[in-house]
Amino acid sequence: MTTRRDILIGSGAIAAASTLPAPAVLGQARPRVVVIGGGAGGVTAAKYIARDSEKKIAVTLIEENPNYQTCFHSNLFLGGFRDYASILHDYAKLPGHGVDVARARAQIIDRDRKQVVLADGRRIAYDRVVVSPGIDLKYDSVPGWGKEHEERMPHAWKPGAQTRLLKRRLDAVPNGGVIVMIAPPNPFRCPPGPYERISMFAHVLKRTGKTKSKIFIIDPKESFSKQALFQEGWDKHYKGLVEWLGPKVHDGVKSVDSKTGTVVTGFETYKNCALVNVIPAQMAGAIARDSGLANQTGYCPILPESMKSALDANVFVLGDSTIAGDMPKSAFSANSQAKVAAMTIRGELIGARTFPARYANTCWSLIETEDTVKVGGAYEAKDGKITASSTFISRTGETAELRKQTQAENMGWYAGIIEDMFG
Numbered sequence: 001m002t003t004r005r006d007i008l009i010g011s012g013a014i015a016a017a018s019t020l021p022a023p024a025v026l027g028q029a030r031p032r033v034v035v036i037g038g039g040a041g042g043v044t045a046a047k048y049i050a051r052d053s054e055k056k057i058a059v060t061l062i063e064e065n066p067n068y069q070t071c072f073h074s075n076l077f078l079g080g081f082r083d084y085a086s087i088l089h090d091y092a093k094l095p096g097h098g099v100d101v102a103r104a105r106a107q108i109i110d111r112d113r114k115q116v117v118l119a120d121g122r123r124i125a126y127d128r129v130v131v132s133p134g135i136d137l138k139y140d141s142v143p144g145w146g147k148e149h150e151e152r153m154p155h156a157w158k159p160g161a162q163t164r165l166l167k168r169r170l171d172a173v174p175n176g177g178v179i180v181m182i183a184p185p186n187p188f189r190c191p192p193g194p195y196e197r198i199s200m201f202a203h204v205l206k207r208t209g210k211t212k213s214k215i216f217i218i219d220p221k222e223s224f225s226k227q228a229l230f231q232e233g234w235d236k237h238y239k240g241l242v243e244w245l246g247p248k249v250h251d252g253v254k255s256v257d258s259k260t261g262t263v264v265t266g267f268e269t270y271k272n273c274a275l276v277n278v279i280p281a282q283m284a285g286a287i288a289r290d291s292g293l294a295n296q297t298g299y300c301p302i303l304p305e306s307m308k309s310a311l312d313a314n315v316f317v318l319g320d321s322t323i324a325g326d327m328p329k330s331a332f333s334a335n336s337q338a339k340v341a342a343m344t345i346r347g348e349l350i351g352a353r354t355f356p357a358r359y360a361n362t363c364w365s366l367i368e369t370e371d372t373v374k375v376g377g378a379y380e381a382k383d384g385k386i387t388a389s390s391t392f393i394s395r396t397g398e399t400a401e402l403r404k405q406t407q408a409e410n411m412g413w414y415a416g417i418i419e420d421m422f423g
């Protein structure tokens with residue numbers, strides 16, 4: 001049996017290609033899949049490839065962190081609807097499905113040699129590699145804001161310490177304090193996410209009686225996901241607390257100063273803000289870009305029938321790093337895409353049966369206690385891209401009972417996807 005020691009070989013400069021395990025072909029030694037990124041796309045792919053191939057495929061998952069904090073439902077943590085422990089998960093059960101979990105950072109994919117190079121120089125040979133590293137932030141996309149300012153003006157758009165920092169900062173906003181969110185341009189991770197977050201900001205202010213406070217959203221977009229539903233909800237639950245400003249109203253963010261908490265737009269200067277949440281422009285995770293899998297958009301083109309990279313037949317790209325046609329960048333999408341990739345890989349490596357690709361997504365957003373809305377669709381490969389075959393969205397004016405049921409669905413979905421990934 002192959003062990004992890006056999007797979008992780010030598011240090012970069014001295015790891016001769018001849019000493020590496022040779023990629024297998026159908027009918028020979030156990031083929032090997034390396035999965036980069038233990039998030040919504042990567043964990044699902046690793047588990048489904050290993051488990052459904054009955055361990056006929058060797059699967060190594062490379063993840064740099066010991067735990068995975070979901071960004072999904074992190075807004076519910078901000079709002080006080082979940083505790084932090086409930087959005088933190090570990091990889092302990094994956095070996096039981098045949099997944100070898102390696103805690104390491106993948107530096108680059110040597111696609112000519114079909115090897116993943118780790119940050120410490122070790123190399124792992126693969127027959128197929130699955131890349132699901134999520135997003136990177138464009139630190140130069142908001143004038144005056146960069147990595148060195150994220151402590152004072154948090155983004156909390158990648159998981160970890162930033163999420164807890166934003167929660168502490170939100171809870172410390174005084175009555176009368178001003179909150180500004182700088183929303184991201186398209187395309188970005190979780191289209192309704194900023195607006196659900198605004199709802200949670202407003203919920204906390206209202207619950208703690210800080211009704212003299214005010215929240216401004218400086219948005220570079222003319223419109224946003226579920227806009228009518230959010231605006232109806234803000235008007236109903238948080239009247240006077242939330243103000244959304246589109247680009248024609250604010251004329252762009254001209255500068256921010258994290259020391260003084262200042263945001264300058266074309267028309268207005270917001271001084272001494274109690275909290276500025278900067279959600280910058282985004283791009284595919286570094287490993288995907290550095291390995292030549294992204295195009296000029298900063299994201300990775302894929303083949304819609306398989307989630308295979310459009311640039312390399314041995315590489316699959318999933319989730320937020322991809323250009324996935326009509327599908328939004330969501331955990332639901334990444335999980336659904338991972339199952340198509342896993343099926344295709346099992347077909348290619350061990351001759352398992354395959355079916356036409358079918359994808360699905362639903363994004364729920366909590367606006368106020370038991371008042372949740374959703375948007376979603378079913379998707380297929382059509383006209384060279386992932387195309388929506390049907391869509392649905394909550395309606396304005398729905399009954400409280402229906403919204404309560406929608407929130408129950410939301411909680412059920414979270415429990416289900418976590419079990420699907422980590423169970």
Ligand code: FAD
Nearest residue numbers: 037039040041064071072106133134190319320330331332
């Ligand atoms: P991720 O889940 O981010 O996983 C990437 C993993 O790769 C990470 O664990 C990272 O550590 C690892 N990694 C990256 N590079 C390397 C490397 N070089 N080596 C080793 N490891 C690496 N989606 C929903 O469906 N529903 C929601 O309600 C929802 N709410 C959201 C709310 C917020 C505030 C945010 C920010 C996002 C939300 N999302 C939601 C979106 C969802 O979190 C992402 O779309 C999803 O996580 C994308 O999955 P992924 O596999 O592409 O990336």
